[in-house]
Every structure is written in C-alpha cells, then in structure tokens.
Amino acid sequence: MGFNFDIDNTSSDKESIKKYFRELRTRLIIWLLAGFVVPYCALYAYFHLQYDYTLKKTSKLNLTVLAESQRNTVDLFLQERVVNLFNLFHCCEFRIFPSQEDMDAHLQNLRHVNSAFVDVGFLSSDGIHIGYAGPFPYLQDQDYSGENWFKTLMGQERNYYISNISTGFRDKLHFTIAIRMMIDNQFFIMRSTMGTDTFNPFMKSAEHGREVECSLINKEGLYQFVSPHRGTLLEMSDYVPEKTTGTGVDLVKKNGGATLVAYTWLTETPWALIVRQPLSIVHSGMEKARTIIISSFIIIIIIFVGLICFFTTWITAKIQAIVEKKNELLFQLQHSSKLASIGKLTAEVAHEINNPLSIITSTSGVIRDMLDPEIDMDFSGPKSIIAELETIDKAAFRAKNSTMYLLEIGHKHAPQLTLCNVNDILEEIMIGLKERQFQLDNIKVCRNYAPDIPEIMVDHDLITQVLLNLMNNAGDSIPGPGTITLATKHDDEYVHISITDTGAGMDSKQLKEIFNPFYTTKEKGKGTGLGLSLSVDILNAMNGKIDAQSIKGTGSSFTVSLPIIRKGEENEGKQH
Amino acid sequence: MKENNINLLFVDDEEEFLNSMSRRLSKRGFNVITVNRGEKAVTLAKSTPFDIAMIDMKMPGIGGEETLKAIKEENKYLEAVILSGNRFVGDGFAPKDSAAFLYLQKPCELDKILEALNKAYQKTLLNRKA
C-alpha cells in the first residue's frame, strides 16, 4: 500500500545505472591502458635504448677490428720487405764493394719477391751510395749522410727504418726502407724505395664491399696513403687521432654527415691506419630494425587499445544489461507486492464497508416495517424510529472511518515531515481497520502506550505504512487465538514503538534473513517478501531503525525506533 | 403467531445487524434465534432442532463455515445460507467444498434473503423425507 517511495525513482535509477556504467567503463579502460600500455612503453624504450647502445658498440667494435686487421696486414707487409732486404746480405751475390751486376742481381731478387720494390741501394757507414740499381742511376755516389732517415737509422737501436713518404732526391713520391748490418765492426746499409701505390691492392681489397675507406697518416697527420677522392698524398688529414699509440674509435661530425672513424697505430713505423665509415651506413641495419620495431610497437599498441576498449565495453554492457534486468525485475516485484497489498487492503476495506451497509439496510427495513400497517412490528411512536436512525448513523460513520483510512493510505505525495504522536498513529490504524480485523481473527490487542511520548518529525503516511505492515505480519503469524501488544516508550534520542505478537515466531536463521528483499516466512502467494525491506528503506530515509527479536513457537517482537528531532534540528533532519 | 413457523438459527458478530434483521424475519414467518458467536451457535444447536441457519462468514472465534460444519454434525438435515462481507462477488450457490446451501453477499435485499431462506427450508424438508 502506497509504495510510492521506491517505484517513482525507477526512471532516475535507470539513468544513474547508465551513468555508473559509463564511468565504470571509462575508469576500467583508463586503468587497463595505464596498467598495460605504460609498462609496455617503458619496456619497449628500455629495449630500444639497449639495442641502440649494443648496436653502436658493435659497429664501433667491428670497425676497430677491421682497422686492426688491416694494420696487421700493413705491418706484416713491411716486416716482409725488411726481411727481404736483410736477406740480400746473406745471398751469394753480396759483396762489400758490389759491382753494378751485383746490384742488378739484388734488385732482381727483390722484385722477384715483390714488385713494389722500385730500386735498391747499398751505402757505406758514412752515408755514401756505393751501389745502386734502379730507374734513377744518378743516385749512385749520392751522399745521404745528411738525410733524416739515415741519421735516424744510424742513431737508433732498431736496425731498420721505414721513412715517411717524400720526394727525396727524385721528383717522384716514395718511401724508403733502410736496414743496417754490422760487418767486420763496420755498418753497411741496404736501402730500397717503394712506390706510393704499394698499399693499393690490399687497401682496396679491405674496402671492397664494406663501404669503408682506408688511409694511412704519419705522426704529423699527413696522408701516407689515401684514396683520391678524400685527398692527396702528404696533404693534412681531416682526422688526426689524439693518441699516438694503440687503437681507438671516434665519431666525427662534419659537413652535416657523421662518420665513424677507427684508427690504429702501426708497429713497424709511426703511421696510423685510419678506417672511415659513414654513420648512415653503420646504422643502416639498425635503422631498418628500428623502423620494424617502432611500427610493430604502434600496431601492438593499437591492437591492445582496441581489444581493451572492445572487451571493456562488451563486459560492462553485459553487466549493465544484467543489472538493468535485475532492477526491472525488482521493480516488477515491488509492483506486484504493491498489488498484493492492495488486494489485502481492498478485501479488508470491503468487509468493513459492507458490514455497516448491511446494518443500515436492515435497520432502515425495520423502520419501513414499523410504518407498514400490514406488518405488526412493535412501534411506540417517533421515539422508536429515532432509536433505529441512530443505529443507521452509527453504521454510516463506521463505514466513513474505513473510507477515510483508505483515502489516506492511497494518498500519494512526496515524503513530508510533520510533528506526529506515534500513540495517535497507532490508534488511527487500530480504529480505522485493524482492531476489528484482529477481533475477527481472535487476536486480543493490548496497548501499553507511554502517555508522555514526545512528538516527532516523521512522514505520517510512511510511518503508518511501516506500522501497518508490522501489524499485518504480526496478525499473519498468529494461527489461532493470540495477543498483539502495542507499546511505546522513549529515551533521550529515540521514540520506540514495539509490536509484539504471540505467533509462530522464527528461529535465528530466519531472523537473520527477514530484512532481505524477497525473503518471506509466509506461505506462497501470501507475501512478496518486500514489506520489511521496504520498511527498512523508509526508516533509513528518516534516520530511524528497526530491530527484531523472536523465539520460535513463542512469538516475535519488532521495534521501530525514530529519532526525536527537536526544534532547530528540523532542517538537518529534513535533508536525509 | 404464524402457523408452521420455520426455526431459524441466525449467527452474526454484528449485533445491530443481528437485532434488526431478526426482528424483520420474525415478522415474516421465522422463529429466529440469534447468537453473536459460532461457538454459542454450536452449543445451541445441540439442544434446539433448527430447520435452517443463516451464518456470518467472518466472526471472532470460529468462522461461518466451521460453525456450520459443527452444527450439521448435530443436525444433518439442516441447510444454511452463509452471509459474507467481502469474500464473494454476487450471490448464488455455495462453492463445492462449502457446507452451505447458498451464499449471499452483504448487504443483501430482504427479498433475496427470504427467497434464499425459503429455498433452504424446502431443501431441509426434502432432506428429511429422503
């Protein structure tokens, strides 16, 4: 009866459910993305940096290794040439004062071993060219004692010397390999020159297919070997390593292009072998891999985002549908609960109206009989008619009580707090309908009202609804004759209304469940199981509460407690 | 005062209705005995041979149907009309599981009540002959 409390909120409930699920979906998506994409990005960034670092290190190492192996080749080449010259001292044609034939034979020997030998010369310890074979015969008898290479060779511990490239006493660039040999306590020097194209073949073979460029520089940074498009011989190199020994690698940025440069110093002569590789080529493999990784990363992110959005939307839509369906069901059940209550109410009200009506018709019939001369009804003048009319009036007003009650119960309005006396509310319910009803069911009603009960701010109709529901439950729980006790009392904070029956009672398990929606101890069709749960809602809205105590086979007692709101606290109370 | 008065047991918890209706019926050929509780009616039926009964459905104590069943134990030929304030829509034959002959809805016109009571009485007479 009058469940206007919940049912009117259904459409706004639907809206709030939709809103809740929209927010839930957004939150889920954000958190899933944050929880998934952020670590993924971090992991990706870490791997990318690591990969980058390793690849750069590897390419530097590769270039260094290439430079070192190339240096070893050059060193070995020079060592071999030195050995070739030493061998001349040991061959059969060697004489301290060589003839031209001897020298020609020497040259032939050398050229037989390696065609890079241009000529050969034999010097005494005072630096005079005492034997020569080669394309520059005017060098015969030349005095080399003032030449740097000669002075260095004679002054150093090492018994051979390899010079820088120079023109020397001729107009063609060359470098010199000179060795000294002690014979009979006197030094003799064998020297040979080598053309500048000496290194060409194995430098080119090293460069081949690797997109690297090899060159040789001396201590001063002048090219000793260089590919024509980089520079010319004896020109200053665009790169000079800082260190003068060992091996190193540098990144050189020049003219908008970066170049990786590896250098390594030769052991045989103070030259550095330099290998250059443009960074674009060094990193070309890395760039390709990076493109693949980045594009796969983006694709995976898109797939993740898509999947997360899709599944989150799908799941929340599913749950939302279930919740909406459940809510719809709840609404229907509340509605059917309302209908069931209305059914009970109409039956009770019909009984309470039809009985007075039957009194009215039968009593008016008595008057008619009095006035009918054919019927010998006892008639002692107007007095007896007035007595009958009083019975009619009494019955008519009794019927009015029931209709008034009906109107009040069915009256729909928003919860409205007014000052009420709970004793009066209980009496309204009893006089309106319940007392007669209980009488019919052999239920005695005991009243135990506190006379000084304070008036409280409550919604009159909603409290009536709660108490009537409790009285109905109490009445329903009593199978035969029984007693219902209505009691009121109060303390500082609350007014307590208790309705105690001598009915069937409940065990502790049932007692735990009675406030849950759809739980009912009544037989099928009699109760919807919503009355108490709705009462709890109504009381919560008024800051009230409800407690139940019960003993199986003895009876139950329900106590409704409502806060006493004094003047000045009213506004606070209304907000809830 | 009338010859062959029909002995009617009238049970209803509404005292005013019991009073007025019994007065009207007693002027129309019925010897009416009224009681306001089913239990009293059952006791009374043990000592008095009623022809018919008119019983209210809802009363404190035992209800109309139960009262009638108990009376019929004492008086197997008795037929009864049950009056109800809310249970049934319209008047007519009682449901199969009822001990009553006819059901009437309160409030009811006097003519209808008389007709129903007379029919019940005829049935009682038939019962006795059989």
Ligand SMILES: [Mg+2]
């Ligand atoms: Mg009644």
